[in-house]
Amino acid sequence: MATTFKIHADPERRFFQIMAWVMSLIIVAGFATNLAMGRSTFDVPWQYHVHGLVFFGWVVIFLAQANFIAGGNVALHKRLGQLAYLWIPLMVVMGFVIMIAVMRRNGGPFFFDQNEFLISNILQLLVFAGLAFGALKARRHTGWHRRLMVCAMAILTGPGLGRLLPMPLMMPHAWRIMIVVTMIFPLVGAIADWRRSGKVHPAWLWGIAIVLGAQVVADLIAYSPLGVSLTEQVVAGTPGAERPMEAFMPPGFTM
Numbered sequence: 001m002a003t004t005f006k007i008h009a010d011p012e013r014r015f016f017q018i019m020a021w022v023m024s025l026i027i028v029a030g031f032a033t034n035l036a037m038g039r040s041t042f043d044v045p046w047q048y049h050v051h052g053l054v055f056f057g058w059v060v061i062f063l064a065q066a067n068f069i070a071g072g073n074v075a076l077h078k079r080l081g082q083l084a085y086l087w088i089p090l091m092v093v094m095g096f097v098i099m100i101a102v103m104r105r106n107g108g109p110f111f112f113d114q115n116e117f118l119i120s121n122i123l124q125l126l127v128f129a130g131l132a133f134g135a136l137k138a139r140r141h142t143g144w145h146r147r148l149m150v151c152a153m154a155i156l157t158g159p160g161l162g163r164l165l166p167m168p169l170m171m172p173h174a175w176r177i178m179i180v181v182t183m184i185f186p187l188v189g190a191i192a193d194w195r196r197s198g199k200v201h202p203a204w205l206w207g208i209a210i211v212l213g214a215q216v217v218a219d220l221i222a223y224s225p226l227g228v229s230l231t232e233q234v235v236a237g238t239p240g241a242e243r244p245m246e247a248f249m250p251p252g253f254t255m
Helices: 011-036 046-070 074-081 084-106 114-137 142-164 174-182 184-197 202-222 225-235
Strands: none
Touching (some): 011 046, 046 084, 084 225, 114 142, 114 174, 174 184, 184 202
16 A cells, blocks of 8 residues: 555656646635635535535545556556446436535526526536546546546536636636636646657547537527526526526625
């Protein structure tokens, strides 16, 4: 175990290990900052707690996997990797549960349009699952496996980044800006590839294209009559219906 968490001498393994730490710490920092500043609380419905356990559980799995492979513990990396086949579907289920709970409880973050928050969350969650399962399927092809998993994980940095960035100042494009910012991680990976070998692995290009393409599709659906109607149905008769569907600045809000 003493060698499991060392910084590996191999440049590529070291890069992915450091990337895993950076993404994981950003997610933790975002939620910790919100809690420290009183923007969030543990006094929330059960869905929030279960969702937090499941998604932070994935952060632990992702980080552990990066450290295991960097430390040369391939056997443990493979064994823990089997858990992902169950954990990813669980994340999708809890992602849908928390989306509906948030929408009905308070209408979602005020700096996002409700319809964009709902539809884009749904599609990006499915993209995460697709990229993560793609990475698992390509596990014998290390280049694809590592890079697709980072692209999938980049999507999950969104909630952490959204709590660190001044999102209210980015209205009405806060959601799109956040999605673009998450793509910094695969972009850094592509630059690292170029510097190491003079070429970029196609997994980065596929990952970025799929995430951004999904966002275009999500916006087309969200702002269509279908997307607006679906959003209205989700929040109908709940406190979430009391806020405007468009992003808005609450009275008296200060940064």
